[in-house]
Amino acid sequence: MELWYTEKQTDNFGITAKISKTHVTEKTDFQDLAMIETAEWGTMLVLDGMVMTTVKDEFVYHEMVAHPALNTHPNPKHVLVVGGGDGGVIREVLKHPEVEKAVLVEIDGKVIEYSKKYLPSIAGALDNPRVEVIVNDGYMHIHDHKNTYDVIMVDSTEPVGPAVSLFTQGFYKGIYDALKEDGIFVAQTDNPWFKADLIQSVNRDVKEIFPIVRVYCANIPTYPSGLWTFTMGSKKYDPLAVDETKIPEIDTKYYTPRLHKAAFALPKFVEDLTK
Amino acid sequence: MELWYTEKQTDNFGITAKISKTHVTEKTDFQDLAMIETAEWGTMLVLDGMVMTTVKDEFVYHEMVAHPALNTHPNPKHVLVVGGGDGGVIREVLKHPEVEKAVLVEIDGKVIEYSKKYLPSIAGALDNPRVEVIVNDGYMHIHDHKNTYDVIMVDSTEPVGPAVSLFTQGFYKGIYDALKEDGIFVAQTDNPWFKADLIQSVNRDVKEIFPIVRVYCANIPTYPSGLWTFTMGSKKYDPLAVDETKIPEIDTKYYTPRLHKAAFALPKFVEDLTK
Numbered sequence: 001m002e003l004w005y006t007e008k009q010t011d012n013f014g015i016t017a018k019i020s021k022t023h024v025t026e027k028t029d030f031q032d033l034a035m036i037e038t039a040e041w042g043t044m045l046v047l048d049g050m051v052m053t054t055v056k057d058e059f060v061y062h063e064m065v066a067h068p069a070l071n072t073h074p075n076p077k078h079v080l081v082v083g084g085g086d087g088g089v090i091r092e093v094l095k096h097p098e099v100e101k102a103v104l105v106e107i108d109g110k111v112i113e114y115s116k117k118y119l120p121s122i123a124g125a126l127d128n129p130r131v132e133v134i135v136n137d138g139y140m141h142i143h144d145h146k147n148t149y150d151v152i153m154v155d156s157t158e159p160v161g162p163a164v165s166l167f168t169q170g171f172y173k174g175i176y177d178a179l180k181e182d183g184i185f186v187a188q189t190d191n192p193w194f195k196a197d198l199i200q201s202v203n204r205d206v207k208e209i210f211p212i213v214r215v216y217c218a219n220i221p222t223y224p225s226g227l228w229t230f231t232m233g234s235k236k237y238d239p240l241a242v243d244e245t246k247i248p249e250i251d252t253k254y255y256t257p258r259l260h261k262a263a264f265a266l267p268k269f270v271e272d273l274t275k
Numbered sequence: 276m277e278l279w280y281t282e283k284q285t286d287n288f289g290i291t292a293k294i295s296k297t298h299v300t301e302k303t304d305f306q307d308l309a310m311i312e313t314a315e316w317g318t319m320l321v322l323d324g325m326v327m328t329t330v331k332d333e334f335v336y337h338e339m340v341a342h343p344a345l346n347t348h349p350n351p352k353h354v355l356v357v358g359g360g361d362g363g364v365i366r367e368v369l370k371h372p373e374v375e376k377a378v379l380v381e382i383d384g385k386v387i388e389y390s391k392k393y394l395p396s397i398a399g400a401l402d403n404p405r406v407e408v409i410v411n412d413g414y415m416h417i418h419d420h421k422n423t424y425d426v427i428m429v430d431s432t433e434p435v436g437p438a439v440s441l442f443t444q445g446f447y448k449g450i451y452d453a454l455k456e457d458g459i460f461v462a463q464t465d466n467p468w469f470k471a472d473l474i475q476s477v478n479r480d481v482k483e484i485f486p487i488v489r490v491y492c493a494n495i496p497t498y499p500s501g502l503w504t505f506t507m508g509s510k511k512y513d514p515l516a517v518d519e520t521k522i523p524e525i526d527t528k529y530y531t532p533r534l535h536k537a538a539f540a541l542p543k544f545v546e547d548l549t550k
Binding site for chain 2: 006010011012013014015016017018037038040041057060076087111217218219220221226252253254255256258259261262263265266267268269271
């Protein structure tokens, strides 16, 4: 007997992955959570029927959330990650020695608990002494912390379920206020093949609040279409003004200093969404 | 009743697409051919159980085979496309007015026939007077035409079935000889997630023959992993030495002058395959 995880990424298209073991399927207070063992991608975390991360390809997403912003800000001491309970973005943030404190605010404590148990290569970073883990609503945390962070990263699920409020202009305004005067924020903003409208509307909203807005892409094979976008809003520093030759080499598998600006060179149909 | 096309891209992972109609399933002299109507991607050509092209995402592959090489060579008059019976690469080649003649050598006439019937937006270009269509073995054509072409593009299937010989060093040597003294060739070289060995071995082989070898990537959602590589071998011109500001804007949906060099900035794990 073969068991397969099949995810309809749209009504008419999806991916399918052979399962060797199901560790957890649980309805948490916020969402449906599954932790499954796949033959192709290793352990896979699924929330509300969407792949969040897998051991084999997680490095792409986590590196590409963290490093472009941290290598744009000249001195990121205080970093906030909203969502990201698997700990992967935090692990990448900690590769930057200038970061003194990284705060994770995850709404669903079960994501943290099961990630620590089944995804130790990702979630192990959450036990680092430079990290503070808070189980709370990121939207509220943002609004309670004015002028606090150098960099804020939004590692949310799609805009369904608990993440709906994280794709609103009110949230982006709150992020602006929670950042220091030269702060930078970055959010995952889904894929351009099936969610072009979302990318466009986020871009419009963020442009009304931040003077510098840039979109970049990365390839994530287990995410819909394999092409993922990230939207960066910055008060002062432009990621495209960075001198790539000055970016220190860090231990990565996807991001490189040579990719720093290149990731912002968008396919024409994606570029058109940002105009 | 719902019909779905499910393709195992590896033994343990695949894609699945809802089918609204099956136009053709046929065993040609060379391969299994299917032309199906999918709800997500429009008409889809499948050879030996692998998606070759779809109406919705074909532009990525076809543009990214054609334009980087044609915008690197200063005066590409004679262009050869090996494979590519759907006509998509030829369509893109014809967007360059300096191309006087584009020759297509496709081994399987059925691919051309059914593409003209079911994929007119792609295959229509094959009727252009600047195009010569030859139904023949590309390997043989290459060996019979020395010092003939400015640019050769290899738009093959994966190295199974009729395309096996198109991934050999003998073929690359033949291409070198079929090119003029400043010629360029480019080939699709599969994806780095599941076929890392292939990319590495092609890179090694091509480096033994061409002085300039470069690899670049593009996102193709219906191809395995969504990340595709292309390997370029050049006798004289380096794609990274091109002045992007001098590249003319042409009508595209993926390639842009701004993406010309950026496409060669590889994810670290892909870059490592080319060393």
